[in-house]
Amino acid sequence: MKNKRLVIYLSMLYLIAAYSFYNSYKYLKVDVDLIDIAFFIILSIITESLSVGFKKIRISSGFAITVASIILFGGFWTMVIISLGMAFRIYKKPDRYIHVFNTPVYITLFNISNMAISAYSSSIAYNSFIRYSFSNNIFILEFLQIFSFIIVFLTVNSLIMAILMYSLSNNNILQEFVNTFRFGLLNIIAMAPFGYLLAYLYRNYNVAGILILMVPVLLARYTYYLYIEVKTKYLETVKALMxxxxxxxxxxxxxxxxxxxxxxxxxxxxxxxxxxxxxLIIASYLHDVGKIGIEDSILNKPGKLTEEEYNLIKSHPEIGYNILKDIKDFGDIPHLVRYHHERYDGKGYPWGKKAEELGKDVFILQLADAVDAMSTDRVYRKAMPWDEIKDELIKNSGTQFHPDIVNTFLKIKSKKA
Known part of the structure; x- marks a missing residue:
């Protein structure tokens, strides 16, 4: 690892995780049967191994095991169970299986530390309702315990991931935190009731109760899989069309x-x-789909276009809109495709609409389209260097381009410089 910021962050994370394990073990008061712990570790490994990957995140039904563990065994053993579950999971990528023996040690340690710190922090919140409870109602107490455990676990986990992304690529920490929190919230809330039921069944029916409940838990995992498979095929179809x-x-x-x-x-x-x-990404892939309706002789003409030919080229946003407008659940994508050549001052095409009629998202696509066009060789000119592109953006901010989008893009470029 050459990223010093990442090395410092991971080193601090490992130390915090070690302290969390030590402090949790130091105050360990729950007597448990190690066979029970081993059984739950195996369950954790299985559920994490059956996680479903989408983009850079993996979704699993493992949080049900986490909730059951905190109820049954307390903070320290929850840390052990979910950390080992994460460390020894086996899952498939398109080209190979990923497991602890082909994963770099620092990644395995990060996964263990992430789970340990998240579980330690949330167990403190969980236990605080026992010491400082204002209610004698057992159902209210259990609800508050589990709710606080969920929120703290997700908050700490999201923060750890957000700082990691900042360390890797300088991404906005707050933005990464919000995105991770939102993405994980639905999965965690869906799994928490299963975890509560899992603890109840294990107390009353032991292994048989868990095996019964694992059916709907695994069914939930299958539902995730189907959703992500459909989503992936949908995106692949869009890219193929592009x-x-x-x-x-x-x-x-x-x-x-x-x-x-x-x-x-x-x-x-x-x-x-x-x-x-x-x-916005899908709209980007499809923004030029209307060029299907333009003849090759015009698209690839090496010389200057006639006025008639240029008017035909200018029709491609409307052609694209007509192709996409009747597709169900496509949201604003047809709108973005239709207006991606409009200007902030209303002098664009095909309709000459002004900024207040279109919304800011159109001008994100419009600027990105223009920047890449300036950055690459075209039949009528060579690619422009970055300094010239920057000057064009600044010069045309408030006329061709939305000033806020120009400022945001230049801010991004300055961060990456």
């Missing part, structure tokens, strides 16, 4: 992919939700 469009024009190969990267950077810097970021 490649089909770009294959007709040798000068714009990779253009949509480049635009999508710029759009994603701007949207994340603005703190957009994952669903909104995803919508």
């Amino acid at each position: 490649h089909a469009v770009e294959a007709r024009d040798k000068y714009t190969e990779g253009h949509s992919r480049n635009v999508a990267k710029i759009v994603e950077d701007i949207a994340r810097e603005l703190g957009y939700s994952e669903s909104r970021v995803e919508q």
Whole structure:
């Protein structure tokens, strides 16, 4: 690892995790059967191994084991169970299986530390309701305990991941925290009732009770899998369509992919939700789909276009809109495709609409499209160096481009410089 900031962060995390284990063990008062602990470690490994990957995050039903563990065994043993479950999980990537023996030690230690610190912090919140409870109602007490455990666990876990992303790529910590928290909240809330029921059944029916409950838990995992499989195929279809469009024009190969990267950077810097970021990315892939309706002889013409030919080129946003408008659940994507050549001052095409009629998202796509066009060779000119592109953006801020989007993009570039 050459990233000094990352090395410092991981070193601190390992030390905090070691302290968490030590302090939790120091005050250990719960007598447990180690066979029970071993059984729950195996359950944790199984549920984490059956996690489902989407983008950079893996979703699992393992939080049900975490909740059951804190109820049954307390903080220290919960840390042991979920840390070992994370460390020894085995899951499949497209090209290979990932396990502890082919994972770098520092990643394994990070996973253990993340789980240990999250469990330690949330166990403190969980136990605080026993010492300082203001209610004698056992159901209210248990609800408050589990609720506080969930919120603290998710908050600490999200913060650890947000700082990691900042250390790796200088991403905005608050934005990464919010995105991770939102993404994990639904999964954790869905699994928490299973965890409570898991603890109840284990107390009353031992292993048989757990085996019965694992059926719906694994069914939940299968539901995640189906959702992500559909989502992945959907995105692959969009990308395939994008490649089909770009294959007709040798000068714009990779253009949509480049635009999508710029759009994603701007949207994340603005703190957009994952669903909104995803919508903008898909719009980026599809923004030139209307060029399907333009003849190759015009698209690839080496010389200057006639007025008639240029008018045909200018029709591609409307053609793209008509292709996409009737697709169900496509949100604002047809709108973004239709207006990605409009200008902030209302002098763009195809409709000459002004900024207040369009919304800021259109101008994220518009700027990204223009930046990549300036950055690459075209039939009519060579690629422009970054200093010239920057000057063009500043000069045309408030006329062609939305000033806020220009400022955000320049801020991103300065961070990466």
